[in-house]
Amino acid sequence: MQVRRRSQVKKSTQFAKAGEVERKWVLIDAEGATLGRLATTAAMALRGKNKPQYTPNADTGDFVVVINADKVVLTGVKANHKEYWRYSGYLGGLKTESFREAMEKHPERVIEHAVKGMLPKTTLGRQQATKLKVYAGPEHPHMAQNPVQIDWRA
Incomplete structure (x- = not known):
């Protein structure tokens, strides 16, 4: 009978594959939002960093719809x-x-x-950027996808 030592135990890391990723639609309301904080929330969702199956070299992110883009603000005198x-x-x-x-x-x-x-400057980053949909007003044509609203403050 062979005894396995700790160093011989096989460990495996699960990597996300292209067909296995479940993409959701996320809605972010930019009314009164600070530009940078809103952008980091959107970039995290686009990359998929909020999911447990995040893989840096695969597109595991969600589609992001931003509405009320005309109501975004900057702090201090940055607007000038x-x-x-x-x-x-x-x-x-x-x-x-x-x-x-x-x-x-x-x-x-x-x-x-x-x-x-805030996205990678690679082909993967350009692919992830295509999943960003931004609209100036409160209406958007993606209601059929039932986007889940998330708060940019969280």
Whole structure:
């Protein structure tokens, strides 16, 4: 009879596979939300870090729907000083716009930009970013998926 020692006991780690992941739809109301705190909650849900089967190299996250994007706020004087910039590659091609201008023109992009900055800069991160749906008002076309509302404060 052979006795197994502790060092010989086989341990295995469970990894999530692409077909085994159960995706849910999550709804986040951004009314009165601080931009960074809202973005971290959304990024955690997109990556699947709130699930026990989280695997860093697999997409285990949920779909995230953010409504009332036009009511997101920044603390302090950041609303006056924060700027978004893009560069065309040409001389004099640096374009900037302030947070207030961006919120007036396209409030959805402000939240998308904040959340994408918290995702990995890889093909997996780009794939996870496609599951983010942001809407300026309270209406969204994803009611058929029965999204579960979560609080960004938690």
